[in-house]
Amino acid sequence: MTQPEPPGDVVSPFVLPAPPPDRETLAGWQHYRLSRASFLPAPRLTLADYRRLGPRRKALHDLHRTATHVNLPLLETPMSAAVDRLMRFRIQNNLLKTKATTQSGLMISGGGFQGKTETVCDSAAAFEDFLRDLHQQLNPDAVAGTRDLHAPVAYVQTPVTAKPKSVCEAILDFFGAPIPRGATLPQLCRLVRASLRDHGTRVLILDDVTRLKMHREADQDALDLMRGLMSMNVTLILVGVGIRKSGLLTGGHHDPASGQWHFPPRKGGKSYFNDEAGTQTDRRFDLIDLNPFRYDTPAGIATWAHHLAGMEDCLRLFRAEPGMLTTGDMPEYLFRRTQGVVGLLERLIEDGCAAAIDSGTEKLTVSLLDGIAIELRDVSGRDPEAGEIPEIPAPPATSPPAKRGRNTVFDDRGPASRPSAS
Structure with a gap:
């Protein structure tokens, strides 16, 4: 017997967003101007509420969460x-x-x-x-x-x-x-x-x-x-x-x-x-x-952490704890991966959230992000020779697993050597 779903207003209706407006035309610019703050993020559900949803509404909510992570608001720095x-x-x-x-x-x-x-x-x-x-x-x-x-x-x-x-x-x-x-x-x-x-x-x-x-x-x-x-x-x-x-x-x-x-x-x-x-x-x-963030002064570190806190508040992961992005080694790790470039940070976070939802971990950790390479998609309109595509910091080096030593107990080492005659 299936459990009843939560009230209908717990999961808001979700429609796939329209393609980004072409700001290089008058009509496209006006569409951008009028709709730039119109995206509604996914509602915040507890894990218990989510588990009571039916399969279809779970899938829709997961899709809405993913759309929320790839449409993060423009945070002021x-x-x-x-x-x-x-x-x-x-x-x-x-x-x-x-x-x-x-x-x-x-x-x-x-x-x-x-x-x-x-x-x-x-x-x-x-x-x-x-x-x-x-x-x-x-x-x-x-x-x-x-x-x-x-x-x-x-x-x-x-x-x-x-x-x-x-x-x-x-x-x-x-x-x-x-x-x-x-x-x-x-x-x-x-x-x-x-x-x-x-x-x-x-x-x-x-x-x-x-x-x-x-x-x-x-x-x-x-x-x-x-x-x-x-x-x-x-x-x-x-x-x-x-x-x-x-x-x-x-x-x-x-x-x-x-x-x-x-x-x-x-x-x-x-x-x-x-x-x-x-x-x-x-x-x-x-x-x-418009420079990237810095991580070499107390003020710069505090500013970086404040930005991460604002980004963390926008995420919709069920097991995300307060300070997920701002405590421990995470701030320094994220800066090392992105060098303080906001576009690279957004790409790493959105891909990390997708992996967290897909794997069921529902939170961002250093080990999860280690397995994600920052890949810049949709750059066909950018000119690399003009510096429009930044250098991406190398991903963390992962040492290969140690090879297990071969068992030599039953090896035949041949006849024992005889002592030489004096």
Whole structure:
């Protein structure tokens, strides 16, 4: 006789989540902005409640738990909080300017899988929420007689083979603007200017900007075009891996007083937007690094442990005890496996949770994680040459089991040797 299941509200209905939105289109960005905090994690059940479920509801709850572990929320870190704070200040200051001057931009640098894109996109989406609420969802700068969609934020990935034309086309693709066949570069630039203006765009994010190689003239022209966008009343945010060593800062000088990098117009460069005010004004950028966690100071260790505690609170394992990730050797072990890179930590934890559920251990231990290699999936769109795929620390060395010695009791050692004659 089967036992009755718990009330229906113990296990919430679960539907497989939709595919991730394509943020490189206007519709995809809006879907991301509106749904970025909509995922509902699995309810917390005791092991006794779980055992009273029927087979089908157990399977659904396990699937919901797995979805919870692979969709962990974006936890704030001191490094991401600093990036968010600088972004809010820079975007807000530029938004309130009325002078016809080139607006200051931002450069967000860091290693691969350190959460740069997610941090920048989340902060930009929060700004768009604020701006839309401020203007009752309407574009305050709408062109009379048009019905252009309002797009305060545009997110564009830098093409792998970036040239001025391909950068313009990527921006136009975000808005779904038609691109005339055989259009010249000046024509594309005018279309970009019109799209940014007509859609009321105030923030333009160019991700993976370190794909530009400064020894190539076409890439130098593409960067010059990107800087020219700063004269179009938008806050330009460039995101990339290792910007300080990429060559993008070549030709600029750091102002210790303001903490900004100044870039005068490139000698011999082309003014793609034919904006005299823009070409006569230095392009100014704030540069901030999104670094990994550190484990070499008491403050760094405490910050790491605090982050692990926040992650632990999001997990749904039945035998997880308080301090599972924050006590004993676990914090140091997790740092050694991931070097403090949040993306590698998430991958290790989500794979570890899957193994814990599958094996029935229902908790994370050092021995369980030792058997899991960090494998970076879904990296086909990343450029290894630009540093977008980090080096993965080597897994713990596991010594092979000692071979059992052969039993030699019954070995025939031959006749005993006779003593030699004296």
